Amino acid sequence: MNLLQKQGFFNSLILYAGIMLGFFNGIILFQRVLSIEEIGFFSLTTTVLALYTQIAGVGINNIIIKFFPYYRTDDKKHGGFVTFAFWWTLISFIAFTVLFVVSRNNIIDHYKDREGSQLLVRYFYYLIPLALFTLTFSVIESFALTVFKNVFSSFLREVGLRLFTTASVFLIAAGLIDYHAFILIYVLASALMVLILWIYIIKDGNFKFSRIEAVVKNDRWKFVNYGVFTLLSNSSFVMIQNLDTLMLSLLTKQSFIYVGIYGTFFAIAVVISMPARALSRTSLQIVSQAWASNDVGKIGKVYYKTSVVQMLIGCLLFTGLVVNKQFIIMLLHKPEYAGVFNVFIVVGVAFLVDMTGGLNNYIINLSKYYRLTTVFYVAGVILCLVCNLVLIPRMGMMGAAISYLVTMLVLNFTYWLFIKVKFGLQPFGKAHLYALLVFAVCMLIGIYLPRLKNVYADMLYRSVIVGIVYAFLAYILKISEDINLIFDRILKRGA
Secondary structure (H helix, E strand, O other), rough: OHHHHHHHHHHHHHHHHHHHHHHHHHHHHHHOOOOOOHHHHHHHHHHHHHHHHHHHHOOOHHHHHHHHHHOOOOOOOHHHHHHHHHHHHHHHHHHHHHHHHHHHHHHHHHOOOOOOOOHHHHHHHHHHHHHHHHHHHHHHOOOOOOOOOOHHHHHHHHHHHHHHHHHHHHHHHOOOOOOOHHHHHHHHHHHHHHHHHHHHHOOOOOOOOOOOOOHHHHHHHHHHHHHHHHHHHHHHHHHHHHHHHHHHHOOOOOOHHHHHHHHHHHHHHHHHHHHHHHHHHHHHHHHHHHHHHHOHHHHHHHHHHHHHHHHHHHHHHHHHHOOOOHHHHHHHOOOOHHHHHHHHHHHHHHHHHHHOOOHHHHHHHHHOOOOOOHHHHHHHHHHHHHHHHHHHHHOOOOHHHHHHHHHHHHHHHOOOHHHHHHHHOOOOOOOHHHHHHHHHHHHHHHHOOOOOOOHHHHHHHHHHHHHHHHHHHHHHOOHHHHHHHHHHHHHHOOO
């Protein structure tokens, strides 16, 4: 196993460990210890931080990954590139933070009549150091990627910070601290992650601060152009993922309550997309190499196979979550979730749509038409914004969910149409119809199975029956060659 394969393997393990820990925190621990408003404020904080750091960084992470190899030197000074990145980050962060602080009164005034607004008033300025530590961590992580040291940074980001969150909530449950101390610990933990990662990176002497040399200075406008371009692209992607949460807080009286419920459902739905994220890590390199050799046929095969596998696995996970509604509501512990479970269903369908699109976004992004992904993202943001403005005041959380679903449908249709017209490729075939058939049959079986009194026993027997039927039908219909090969190997070993 070479270095990249090892890193891919360990990063996948870390990703799943982080998701499991995040699921435990958000779905079990938070629901039993924190109020809906406190959960909502924490969800809104993560949304704001995602947008804050994207805008304040002005594409610095992409600049590091793209341009650093051109300036690498044996003396580890790299023409002062590290110093340049530091000053870029600091100046752009300060500029955006000034704007953020100047806007404080307008933001507070907008939220003052909303439930849970006192949390925003109290912790508004805490967002600034949190954003600084989050941005700094991402910059150091980008440098780590350039020297193939990305496993430890992934662990700190996906697992380390979540462990501090877990420990803090347990301390609240034990009555040793309150929510205020929880927020303080989260800020300090973010700072600690930065310090640990920085020590880890510099101990091998790969990077040194030094005077910025002419070779770097002369390319500053190239950096600016690329940074602004990637800022537009990346911030648009982040906006699409977070706009519904942000606008729920802005457009509803129940603000943080709605954000808490919606954010929790969204976090559960993310689980559906985890296999697709893992599969994309492997397929991305294949597509990149295929473009390098102009092997469009190979791209078409990977496009089709990933779409089928992702749809098949996504539908299974979605079915399992929906048919075990009562179990999920029990886990969530709070009665507020029971009457709005349909919000989760709509968000889950949106994730299924995105997964079924396969590698459409990557195919465009790795081609000579990569700049069009920015155009598509910006158009997606505008569409999502309009839908939210129209639907949230009328339908609340369901309006946000429908807006996200519509955005995913339109974006993926646009990707599909462009790839079909430009490259003559499209991922859909008979296998997708079979997958939909299996999905419908198993969903009906799971919903209409007799319900057991014990919720744990009910979840277990319902999941086992649905899983066996799903796997059997998928196998005999030969929906995916790759999955059938895995089953064949298992059956041969058992024979």
